[in-house]
Amino acid sequence: MADPVPGVAVASVRGRWILVAVVLGSGIAGIDSAAMNVALAAIGRDLSADFTQLQWTVTGYTLSLAALVLLSGALGDRYGRRRVFLTGVAGFAGASVLCAIAPGIYALIGARSLQGIGGALMLPASLAIIQSSFRPEDRSRAVGIWSGFTGVASLTAPFAAGWLLGLGTWRWIFVINVPVAAVLVLVALRHVPESRQAAPAPIDWAGSLLAVVALAAVTYVLMVTSDWRSAAAAPITATAIAVGACAAFVWHERRSPAPMLPAAVFRSVPFITANLVAFFVYGAFGAFSLVFTIALETISGYSPLEAGSTILPVTIITLALSGPSGQLSARLGPRLQLSAGPVLCAAATLLAARVSAGTGYWTSVIPLECVFGLGIAATVPPLTSTMLYSIPGDHAGIASGMTNAVTRAASLIWIAALPPLAGLSGSAYASAAALRGGYREICVACAAGLALAGALAVLTPARRWPRRPG
Numbered sequence: 001m002a003d004p005v006p007g008v009a010v011a012s013v014r015g016r017w018i019l020v021a022v023v024l025g026s027g028i029a030g031i032d033s034a035a036m037n038v039a040l041a042a043i044g045r046d047l048s049a050d051f052t053q054l055q056w057t058v059t060g061y062t063l064s065l066a067a068l069v070l071l072s073g074a075l076g077d078r079y080g081r082r083r084v085f086l087t088g089v090a091g092f093a094g095a096s097v098l099c100a101i102a103p104g105i106y107a108l109i110g111a112r113s114l115q116g117i118g119g120a121l122m123l124p125a126s127l128a129i130i131q132s133s134f135r136p137e138d139r140s141r142a143v144g145i146w147s148g149f150t151g152v153a154s155l156t157a158p159f160a161a162g163w164l165l166g167l168g169t170w171r172w173i174f175v176i177n178v179p180v181a182a183v184l185v186l187v188a189l190r191h192v193p194e195s196r197q198a199a200p201a202p203i204d205w206a207g208s209l210l211a212v213v214a215l216a217a218v219t220y221v222l223m224v225t226s227d228w229r230s231a232a233a234a235p236i237t238a239t240a241i242a243v244g245a246c247a248a249f250v251w252h253e254r255r256s257p258a259p260m261l262p263a264a265v266f267r268s269v270p271f272i273t274a275n276l277v278a279f280f281v282y283g284a285f286g287a288f289s290l291v292f293t294i295a296l297e298t299i300s301g302y303s304p305l306e307a308g309s310t311i312l313p314v315t316i317i318t319l320a321l322s323g324p325s326g327q328l329s330a331r332l333g334p335r336l337q338l339s340a341g342p343v344l345c346a347a348a349t350l351l352a353a354r355v356s357a358g359t360g361y362w363t364s365v366i367p368l369e370c371v372f373g374l375g376i377a378a379t380v381p382p383l384t385s386t387m388l389y390s391i392p393g394d395h396a397g398i399a400s401g402m403t404n405a406v407t408r409a410a411s412l413i414w415i416a417a418l419p420p421l422a423g424l425s426g427s428a429y430a431s432a433a434a435l436r437g438g439y440r441e442i443c444v445a446c447a448a449g450l451a452l453a454g455a456l457a458v459l460t461p462a463r464r465w466p467r468r469p470g
Contacts, residue, residue: 010138017191018133022126023149024184025085028177029119030150035161037293038308039170041429049105051425052223058290059219059416060109064116066408067215070260071208073124077197081125081132086188088121093181100174123404127388132195144326144381148319158293162308202258210249215409217242222416273459274386279410280453281342281379284446286411287418288349295439299432300359310365317373322381329382338457341379346450348372353443418442
């Protein structure tokens, strides 16, 4: 079945329900990632885990997601985007139950990795559903709304996680996914149209396997960076596997008749530029989010609820401005917003580096979060639309998959690399003295990455969106 002619208006009843479905899907995939940052200290104490093991509860999820989103995009194009989307929702809910009942840290890491598979199926399909369902003139607005509410879901998660932790256990942050997934399935079955590519290419299974091996090996190598001087066998072996898998992936993709990354995606300068910007933006977001909430709890003495509530200004600003931001960039082009937004986030990150035992809630944390929110609202809608709409239209699933692969892989790499480089390991998350120096180094590194993203954005279109053939 070919893609239906996109004809749904955002303002229509069906359009609103489609947005509800895709926002809920991408939202619950992001909520646990954000909520985990608030819960990490509690999980570490409850399961007697060290900092590296806690890192793996984050990177295990992100690794599965980043490695499989390209495959997921191709699966959606071939077998139906709604079908793949709902399969991901069901898998994510089941894995959430396993997380909630995990008896130890390794069981939790495994369950989180399964969650990542569900997220990998949901996220590309949610964006591809927007492209295939809405009228062309409504797509930028739909992406803006999707970006805003998805961001709000993720940014509200720390506040919700703090509240759930106050009920007595971190396990509630996973239990809550199950009823949300049930509602999502009902909405999607009733209102989301099915769509698929008219002549889908064969699935690149070998490329997918090589991507998983390469990302897993790279992640492991980055997380044991501080042990390289010991010349231990495991890091050396992992490095060899990482280099070999990356080389094999490139070799395979260049020769495959149906590659995961078609040549068309590399012929668009706006698409490549947007992905480079996204690598630094989302990498910095991921690493900063990991340590900021922990720093508020450990260094400043905030409770989980207080630390989570500091996200509310970002939530409100993102909710209010993401839709207009998407419309503005569609009219004027993304360059101005993509240059200014990351710089605002960089400034907020540098302000966050000053967190100390006397850091005030209203005088320091809330103002910097307001600046961060303005930066996110300016950056995310035009970045997402540029990544989606600057390659041929019959590669909707591939474009969406690569968009998610880049953002998730960026977060994975930065989270894996920066803590060991900054000297954070063992029980550093529980000691203000042990955490302070490494935390500040990570903030500075994230600010530098965001500033570089703003500089790279000058290569994106200045006047209007790149027009998609097809």
